[in-house]
Amino acid sequence: MLRRPLIAGNWKMHGSTAWTQQYLEELLPRVATDGPEVVVCPPFTALAAAAVIVVGSPVALGAQNCHWEEKGAFTGEVSAAMLAELGVRWVIVGHSERRQYFGETDETAIRRAAAAQEAGLNAILCVGETLAQRQAGETFAVLEAQTRDLGRLGPARLAIAYEPVWAIGTGHTATPAQAQEAHAFLRQRARQHFGAEAASRLRILYGGSVKPDNAAELLVQGDVDGALVGGASLDVAGFSAIIQAATGQPSLAR
Ligand code: PGA
16 A cells, blocks of 8 residues: 655744744745645644645645534633634644643543544644653553554544654654554554554654654655654755655655
């Protein structure tokens, strides 16, 4: 099964509206319609302005979180329907920074992902072990627990991002072999929940210090179908170079 590579930029809490507009005006001419699927995930406040610019372009818009209810007394939260109304097509859920700083759990991550799918959005479900867990030999056990309820999601509007916590924002990228090993495990988990065919279509992204100079060696791995890029996505030239690295992956061509 050939999977179209997916390159998503997670801007985290970076990007004013003005900065977003300028960034997208520079990025759009560099993105081909027949290359990898490209998603940018600005902060909530910049989404409406970004939507106007990306409409009709090959760049899709993602958000960095959504709530599981459609509306209600949930101060500070944003629903998937509200995002869909803006033209958002993707939502990151369960990011390790949400887990670490905001009490996100496997359960809330799945609920958010399910709500995103119900609203017609695509979810990027983030999983990954901490350094202590890896050193204790618990990587697969952690990934297994984090994907225990995968069956509550549909396989179609879904990507999984393997983001080892020790690699996020640290400059310590997983080796291609470490990434491939974890991705193969996650695909096996997807097989158990969704069956072989759907699992073979599922895109599993690597995230954690992806840079222009290490993207190609990660993306060439058989089960690495794209990247969730944090810091390096804030630079148009760097993000474009990562998209370019995905373009050259014959095993991942459409
Ligand atoms: P990083 O972040 O590329 O800056 O390590 C990745 C992420 O948190 O999604």
